[in-house]
Amino acid sequence: MGASGVWTEEDRRWMRRALALAWRAQGRVAPNPAVGAVVVRDGELVGEGATRPPGGPHAEIVALQQAGERARDATLYVTLEPCAHYGRTPPCADAMIAAGIRRAVVALLDPFPEVCGRGIAQLRAAGVEVEVGLEAREAALVNAGYLKRLRTGLPEVTAKYAMTLDGRIATRTGHSRWITGELARREAHRLRDRHDAVMVGVGTVLADDPLLTVRLAAEEAGEGGPHHPLRVVVDSRARTPATAAMLRRDTPGRTVIACTADAPAERVRGLEAAGAEVMILPRGEGGVDLVALLRALAERGVNRLLVEGGGRLLGRLFDLGLVDQVVAFIAPVVVGGCEAPGPVGGRGVAAMEQAWRLQSVELCRLGPDVMLTGRLTFPPISEVS
Numbered sequence: 001m002g003a004s005g006v007w008t009e010e011d012r013r014w015m016r017r018a019l020a021l022a023w024r025a026q027g028r029v030a031p032n033p034a035v036g037a038v039v040v041r042d043g044e045l046v047g048e049g050a051t052r053p054p055g056g057p058h059a060e061i062v063a064l065q066q067a068g069e070r071a072r073d074a075t076l077y078v079t080l081e082p083c084a085h086y087g088r089t090p091p092c093a094d095a096m097i098a099a100g101i102r103r104a105v106v107a108l109l110d111p112f113p114e115v116c117g118r119g120i121a122q123l124r125a126a127g128v129e130v131e132v133g134l135e136a137r138e139a140a141l142v143n144a145g146y147l148k149r150l151r152t153g154l155p156e157v158t159a160k161y162a163m164t165l166d167g168r169i170a171t172r173t174g175h176s177r178w179i180t181g182e183l184a185r186r187e188a189h190r191l192r193d194r195h196d197a198v199m200v201g202v203g204t205v206l207a208d209d210p211l212l213t214v215r216l217a218a219e220e221a222g223e224g225g226p227h228h229p230l231r232v233v234v235d236s237r238a239r240t241p242a243t244a245a246m247l248r249r250d251t252p253g254r255t256v257i258a259c260t261a262d263a264p265a266e267r268v269r270g271l272e273a274a275g276a277e278v279m280i281l282p283r284g285e286g287g288v289d290l291v292a293l294l295r296a297l298a299e300r301g302v303n304r305l306l307v308e309g310g311g312r313l314l315g316r317l318f319d320l321g322l323v324d325q326v327v328a329f330i331a332p333v334v335v336g337g338c339e340a341p342g343p344v345g346g347r348g349v350a351a352m353e354q355a356w357r358l359q360s361v362e363l364c365r366l367g368p369d370v371m372l373t374g375r376l377t378f379p380p381i382s383e384v385s
Contacts, residue, residue, distance in 0.1 A: 007134050011105060014038050014077045015135045017048065019107070021059065022079045022142045024222040025050040026194040027229060031301030033080050033110070033146040035059040039067040039101075041074035050223050054301075058083065060092040064099045072100030079139045081110040081132075084118040093122040103129040107139035111150050140379035144324065145196070145303030147379045154294045155305040157322050159314050160191060161343035162329040169311060172337035174207055183366040184329045189214050191327060193221045195229050195306040197297060201313035202235035209245045212308075213252055228253030230302065234313055236287040238263035242274040249275065258288050286316050294322065315346020318356060324377045326358055330370045 021036030028034075029051045037059035039047035047070070049062025057065070060082050064071050082092035082104070096104065104123055109132065110116055123130050140147060145156035162179045163169050170176035178185065192198050193214045204210065218225040231253060233240050238259045240247075246255050255276045259268065260283040268278050279296060282289040297305060307314060307323075317323050328343070349355050358374025365371075 007105075007131075010043065011077070011134060014040050014045075014075075015079070015105060015107060017045075018059075018077045018079050019135060019138055019142060021048060021050040021223075022139070023194075025059075026142070026222060026304065027196055027227045028053055028223055030054075030196040030303045031146075031149070032058075033143040033303075035078065035080045035143075037063040037076060037078040039063045039071050039074050039076050041067075041070050046070040046074060053224075058092050061095055064095055064101075067099070073102045074100075075103040075105060076101045077105045077134075079107045079135075079142060081106050081108065081115055081117075082119040082123070083110070083112075083115050084122045091119075091122075093119045096123060097126040097128065101128055104131070105134055106130065106132045107135050108132075108143075111147065143303075144379050145305075148324070148377075149298045149303050151380075153298050154291075154322070155196070155298050155302045156324045157294070157317060158191070158195070158304070158306050158325040158327060159317065159323045159344075160188065160306055160308050160327045160329075161314065162188070162331065163343050164331055164333050164335050166334045166336060167342050168335050168337070168340040169309065169343045170207075170341055171335050172339040176208065179333070180329045180331045180369045181367045184331070184369040184371065186216070186220070187366055187371060188329065189216050190220065191306055192229055193227050195304045196302045197230040197232055197304075198306045198308060199232040199234065199313070200308050201310050202233055202239050203312060204308070204310045205233055205235070205240050205244055205246075207310075210308075211245050211251055213246075229306065230297075230300075231255040232293075232297065232305075233257045234288050234290070234293065236260045236262055236283065238267035238271060238278070240271060240276070242270040244274075247271075247274040247276055258293050260288055286312075290316055290320060290322065309343065311341050311343055311345040314344045315348070317346075318344055319346040319348075323356070325375050326373065328372045329366070330372060332368055 018036035018038045022034045025034035035051045047063040047067030049059050051059045084091045084093040148156045198212050212231045213228050214226040216226045235257050257271050257276045258279045281292045361374040
């Protein structure tokens with residue numbers, strides 16, 4: 001808490017600014033956490049910054065460099081504990097001490113073993129006044145993927161889909177363009193922009209031939225402009241066409257095709273020749289072992305994974321308890337038809353009391369459509385206290 005026993009409204013205002021910077025860094029900094037930092041002296045903002053892509057400076061360094069000599073005797077607000085070890089960059093705690101920071105307000109401890117508590121201890125040992133816990137819950141949500149990957153070896157999984165008012169993702173003939181309007185589709189691109197990877201099943205590729213890129217103007221995207229997440233196709237038998245739009249030479253970003261040993265060798269070679277990386281994984285119930293796939297993505301540093309369908313893939317993820325967050329776009333249209341597919345397949349539950357229930361639900365109007373978001377899991381309290 002603050003020196004008076006409670007944080008002031010000014011403290012909260014500056015930490016919220018640091019959090020806004022951290023949100024904008026999402027999708028660009030994995031395997032690192034997305035962090036924001038603000039330097040304030042005598043009530044005036046003198047420096048701010050967000051984590052740069054791997055190998056670049058951390059948020060504290062960016063903010064201190066902007067502040068220069070004005071950092072002396074200032075307060076630094078940061079959304080995650082400053083590092084105290086040498087990784088790709090020097091320790092941020094050392095830089096804060098050298099810059100003459102008098103007070104540090106830290107939202108959240110970093111559970112990474114080489115950091116956890118050490119950054120705080122180093123700052124305090126140097127005489128810096130350190131307070132921890134301001135806006136901790138939101139700071140944990142900003143880095144829910146990073147925290148989950150450290151804790152479980154799996155990325156945070158967001159299930160995203162667009163559906164009609166009667167719960168269909170396509171008509172009975174398979175036609176699905178477009179369910180939602182332009183505003184909702186732009187928000188879907190913002191979601192991609194903030195994730196490290198985007199995943200679909202091969203059925204979606206065969207039906208829609210998606211690009212899975214981010215098509216936003218620079219001012220609509222996060223830090224540094226549009227970011228194209230790693231594309232992942234779950235395709236046990238390598239049925240993805242080598243001519244797929246996402247594999248064209250002029251399509252930005254990289255594509256991984258997750259297959260099993262059942263995939264014919266000639267198809268695998270064709271996909272690799274087209275520029276895809278083919279990942280051979282164990283077989284699970286219904287196709288590729290999804291736990292093994294998520295673990296492999298986490299080992300590559302993926303913190304946040306956006307799954308865009310189809311229904312079979314989303315159903316398997318729900319059945320396995322792997323979904324952390326849901327973003328559903330609901331359009332005020334009705335298509336009907338017993339054979340029209342829904343957004344989530346799989347086995348499902350047998351009774352309503354077993355249903356997956358979202359918490360912290362939020363609704364947002366996007367023209368005629370509605371975006372509903374909610375969480376199934378949260379970072380543990382021990383990590384945000």
